[in-house]
Amino acid sequence: MEAIILAAAILPGFLICLYIYRKDKYDKEPRRLLIQSFLLGMLSSVPAVVAQLLFKSFVSVDTFYGELFFAFAVVSVSEEGSKFFFLRIFAYPKEAFNEPMDGVVY
Secondary structure (H helix, E strand, O other): OHHHHHHHHHHHHHHHHHHHHHHOOOOOOOHHHHHHHHHHHHHOHHHHHHHHHHHHOOOOOOOHHHHHHHHHHHHHHHHHHHHHHHHHHHHOOOOOOOOOHHHHHO
16 A cells, blocks of 8 residues: 555656656756656655644644645745755756756756
């Protein structure tokens, strides 16, 4: 059962990555770098979850507005910020990162 849940969590991201990779007709990205970026994207959930757990003790989620604030201010910022951090320190300095669409690909 755990394997099915894990596959259901990973499969959508993998299929989106595959679709975008196939659409890139002119300057395909190195597969190794894409795989490393994909794995770092999964790893980026760890600091995001830690940040969410830390902030949850400071934010009251007992009300609708508290839950709304937590979802939009804490969860979104921690998740997207964590992904941006890994993108910026890992993929951005690479020579293959040479056009704006690469930010979407990685």
